[in-house]
Amino acid sequence: MADVEVWVADAVALADRAEPLLSAAEAERSRRYVSAAARRLFVLSRALQRLLGSARLGVPADRVEIGRRCRLCTAGGDHGKPYLEGAPGLDYSVSHAGRLVLLAWSPGCRVGVDVEWLDRRLDPALLGARTLAAAEQAGLDALPAADRPAEFLRLWTRKEAAVKLAGHGLTVPLAAVRVDGPTARLAEPPPGWPAEPLSLTALPVPDGYTAALATTASPRLALREVIDLRNGVELGPPAAGRATRGLPVEPGTTN
Structure with missing residues (x-):
């Protein structure tokens, strides 16, 4: 650890x-x-x-x-x-x-972190086709329509955290990074990708946001x-469960 x-x-x-x-x-x-x-x-x-x-x-x-x-x-x-x-x-x-x-x-x-605003207006079907692996897309499609935006962003933050840890950014296609388990997996890791498994952790952030941490x-x-x-x-002191007090969401600004 x-x-x-x-x-x-x-x-x-x-x-x-x-x-x-x-x-x-x-x-x-x-x-x-x-x-x-x-x-x-x-x-x-x-x-x-x-x-x-x-x-x-x-x-x-x-x-x-x-x-x-x-x-x-x-x-x-x-x-x-x-x-x-x-x-x-x-x-x-x-x-x-x-x-x-x-x-x-x-x-x-090594660490990578990503946070996103839970924008319910996004189109998971359109974005998922470009960024999700087939199994991830199938899991998303099986959810009620109202739940899909939040689940898509949960997957997105896990992918972003993994590629930010590695330092590859968007040179690695996000669809190639599987994050529907406890670790991030690539069938063919690119040169410079960490040899260690990348552990994925959901971070408890205020309502209106979703965040993920990747670590080696x-x-x-x-x-x-x-x-x-x-x-x-x-x-402040280390938080257990909920990270911070609730913060108002200010839409329209992201990474």
């Missing part, structure tokens, strides 16, 4: 306090957002990554270096899974939707609500 911590944060409540923690380049990028909701998510996501680095490396948040060099392609472009420079044993993943930001991290295994070891999980950022990241 490996210790895994997941921070759950409300962008509406915390983005103003997060903004001073950004680098100059991040602050400039944040000002280019047209959507205030998307801007808040970006600001809080980057601030939480910096605070994680500050806590683990013992340096001020503004001195934390976040690397994004792709480790899977020869070009090594600036599009890979983020990592903290100077902390090679630490793995983390971040995701956001609505007004929620999740950051999962572990010193003992069975997780000893602690979910923590981010309460404040004024003196570093201030966390």
Whole structure:
């Protein structure tokens, strides 16, 4: 087993306090957002990554270096899974939707996290044809129509968490990743895919959202609500069952 911590944060409540923690380049990028909701998510996501680095490396948040060099392609472009420079044993993943930001991290295994807003207007039949394996699609089709959107997004978050852990992104077709069991499976894993089984865990997030965690070891999980950022990241106690108090859904913003 490996210790895994997941921070759950409300962008509406915390983005103003997060903004001073950004680098100059991040602050400039944040000002280019047209959507205030998307801007808040970006600001809080980057601030939480910096605070994680500050806590683990013992340096001020503004001195934390976040690397994004792709480790899977020869070009090594600036599009890979983020990592903290100077902390090679630490793995983390971040995701956001609505007004929620999740950051999962572990010193003992690789992690991937995904959260989505439960949008009942989506068309599971159309999206499922492109992203689900045949058995997953059959299971979805067997459900009452009203239950299909939530089940589709449950599967989607598990797939996204797996590919984010591996760092492959959408270079791996989601339909090739089977997630209808306790682990993610691929018939023909691509180069660089983890050799270890990818364990999948549903995360208890507020009503209106669904979230999943992928790990390369069975997780000893602690979910923590981010309460404040004024003196570093201030966390609530580990939550059992329900991760946080209910947060209003702010539709139209996602990863």
